[in-house]
Amino acid sequence: MFSRRQFFKTSLAGGAAALVGNTLKAAENPGNSQATSMLAECEVPARKGKSVLGLRTKPLKTVRIGIIGLGARGGGAVDRLSQIEGTEIVALCDINPDRVTGAQNTLKKRQRKEAASYSGGEAWRKVCERDDIDLIYSPTPWEEHTPIALYAMDCGKHAVVEVPMCLSVADCWALVDKAEEKQLHCMMLENCCYDFFEMATLNMARQGLFGEVIHGEGAYNHNLTAGKFKSYYKHWRLEYSKYHTGNPYPTHGLGPIAQIMGINRGDRMEYLSSVSTDQYSLAQWAKENLKDDERITQSQRYKLGDMNTTIIHTVNGHSIMVQHDTSTPHPYSRIHYIQGTRGMAVKYPAQRIALETVGGGEGFLKEDAQKELLAKYEHPMAKYIGEQARKVGGHGGMDYIMDWRLIYCLRNGYPLDQSVYDGAAWSSLVELTERSVLNKCVVAVPDFTRGEWENFPPLPVIDMKDVLHGYPDQILR
Numbered sequence: 197m198f199s200r201r202q203f204f205k206t207s208l209a210g211g212a213a214a215l216v217g218n219t220l221k222a223a224e225n226p227g228n229s230q231a232t233s234m235l236a237e238c239e240v241p242a243r244k245g246k247s248v249l250g251l252r253t254k255p256l257k258t259v260r261i262g263i264i265g266l267g268a269r270g271g272g273a274v275d276r277l278s279q280i281e282g283t284e285i286v287a288l289c290d291i292n293p294d295r296v297t298g299a300q301n302t303l304k305k306r307q308r309k310e311a312a313s314y315s316g317g318e319a320w321r322k323v324c325e326r327d328d329i330d331l332i333y334s335p336t337p338w339e340e341h342t343p344i345a346l347y348a349m350d351c352g353k354h355a356v357v358e359v360p361m362c363l364s365v366a367d368c369w370a371l372v373d374k375a376e377e378k379q380l381h382c383m384m385l386e387n388c389c390y391d392f393f394e395m396a397t398l399n400m401a402r403q404g405l406f407g408e409v410i411h412g413e414g415a416y417n418h419n420l421t422a423g424k425f426k427s428y429y430k431h432w433r434l435e436y437s438k439y440h441t442g443n444p445y446p447t448h449g450l451g452p453i454a455q456i457m458g459i460n461r462g463d464r465m466e467y468l469s470s471v472s473t474d475q476y477s478l479a480q481w482a483k484e485n486l487k488d489d490e491r492i493t494q495s496q497r498y499k500l501g502d503m504n505t506t507i508i509h510t511v512n513g514h515s516i517m518v519q520h521d522t523s524t525p526h527p528y529s530r531i532h533y534i535q536g537t538r539g540m541a542v543k544y545p546a547q548r549i550a551l552e553t554v555g556g557g558e559g560f561l562k563e564d565a566q567k568e569l570l571a572k573y574e575h576p577m578a579k580y581i582g583e584q585a586r587k588v589g590g591h592g593g594m595d596y597i598m599d600w601r602l603i604y605c606l607r608n609g610y611p612l613d614q615s616v617y618d619g620a621a622w623s624s625l626v627e628l629t630e631r632s633v634l635n636k637c638v639v640a641v642p643d644f645t646r647g648e649w650e651n652f653p654p655l656p657v658i659d660m661k662d663v664l665h666g667y668p669d670q671i672l673r
């Protein structure tokens with residue numbers, strides 16, 4: 197495994213070598229030399245176990261779950277998971293014992309058995325060590341995700357963690373290596389892949405309505421400034437903002453776009469370039485709202501630029517733009533814009549679709565036509581479980597669809613929709629964007645699949661009759 201320092205050393209050496217070696221080629225093909233030199237730098241460590249792309253595991257009649265982290269997100273997960281058939285919540289764990297009591301009350305309300313209670317800093321290890329658990333589900337703060345997932349897999353459990361899966365490229369590799377070594381699932385809980393419009397556009401893309409999808413845009417533009425100062429365990433979001441820039445939260449916008457564009461399955465992210473504005477809004481908010489608070493003295497210390505914009509190039513010659521802004525006032529947006537050779541769709545600020553087949557794609561579909569189209573291309577999974585999901589809730593239902601699908605796949609031994617490679621590639625942007633911003637350079641994205649992306653078709657849209665009566669083999673690949 198490369199340390200960050202080793203990586204930079206290798207980068208410089210590799211970059212210079214590649215430039216020398218490519219002098220003639222660059223002259224014939226001006227503009228190509230710099231990118232070629234950066235791509236030559238991306239070291240891929242040797243594989244330690246078999247690939248887990250398309251991993252099938254032993255079907256579990258009941259999925260026995262240990263939930264670690266019972267804050268805003270974990271509390272909701274307890275409620276959702278206890279409403280899914282085939283689950284048993286065996287253990288509940290949080291540093292704070294009151295959170296555990298709160299979650300036990302949720303189980304009682306849902307007429308579920310009381311779970312074993314764990315509290316305190318290292319109690320999560322005891323949960324992982326239990327021999328009556330199949331799945332560790334961890335909505336903890338960012339820095340806890342990697343140690344918990346690694347230890348869970350060491351203890352023979354499938355591991356799912358909240359977004360982002362991890363904060364560094366080294367941790368991405370560690371999680372990929374561990375999943376391959378143990379042949380277990382390690383999934384990032386990217387719920388936005390299961391929102392209704394995102395799933396419908398995935399279905400439309402697979403049915404060819406957009407032609408070749410050449411470009412996508414996603415974002416996490418959500419003003420969390422006040423919340424950063426007031427909530428979260430030990431203000432973990434604010435703490436991160438003090439020391440880092442780039443895009444620390446890239447996966448909500450990127451995940452659904454990456455699935456549509458076949459990232460890690462037929463294509464992969466090759467290199468990126470990222471820029472951040474300076475930081476203004478956190479300091480402004482601190483000055484105006486924390487007058488007598490000691491944090492006023494820190495009001496100039498935040499490193500996280502207000503707006504980060506990243507452009508990614510894929511091996512197949514497509515592009516993706518990802519944005520992050522959790523500081524300035526604006527309506528919530530994940531953008532979700534996909535552009536194909538035969539049409540486009542965008543979700544924020546308003547859902548709009550334009551297709552070549554209707555008016556040559558020069559105007560958006562009229563409201564009724566769009567409604568009809570979205571109904572026709574509703575994702576079969578949304579059709580099957582959407583009503584229940586809307587009832588249970590969790591970001592309008594997408595959280596429930598994600599959990600339901602995860603449990604469904606584990607109960608049947610099916611591959612998960614999001615592999616460890618997806619979690620790694622999408623989360624690697626946390627470090628790669630920061631590196632690009634600080635060094636003012638193009639950065640290569642590692643191939644976490646180690647070449648396997650070429651052997652898998654893009655994530656298919658599963659017909660529910662296949663789901664209910666067994667997948668055809670080609671889908672399981």
Ligand SMILES: NC(=O)c1ccc[n+]([C@@H]2O[C@H](COP(=O)([O-])OP(=O)(O)OC[C@H]3O[C@@H](n4cnc5c(N)ncnc54)[C@H](O)[C@@H]3O)[C@@H](O)[C@H]2O)c1
Binds near residue numbers: 291338385387427591
């Ligand atoms: N997918 C989404 O839509 C979404 C939305 C919000 C947050 N998140 C993610 O969920 C995670 C948690 O966010 P949150 O808003 O619930 O934060 P939070 O601060 O409200 O909750 C975190 C909880 O983890 C507990 N905790 C911290 N360290 C622990 C440890 N070592 N062992 C056991 N418990 C520990 C804290 O006591 C707290 O109860 C983050 O990774 C965040 O990015 C995802």
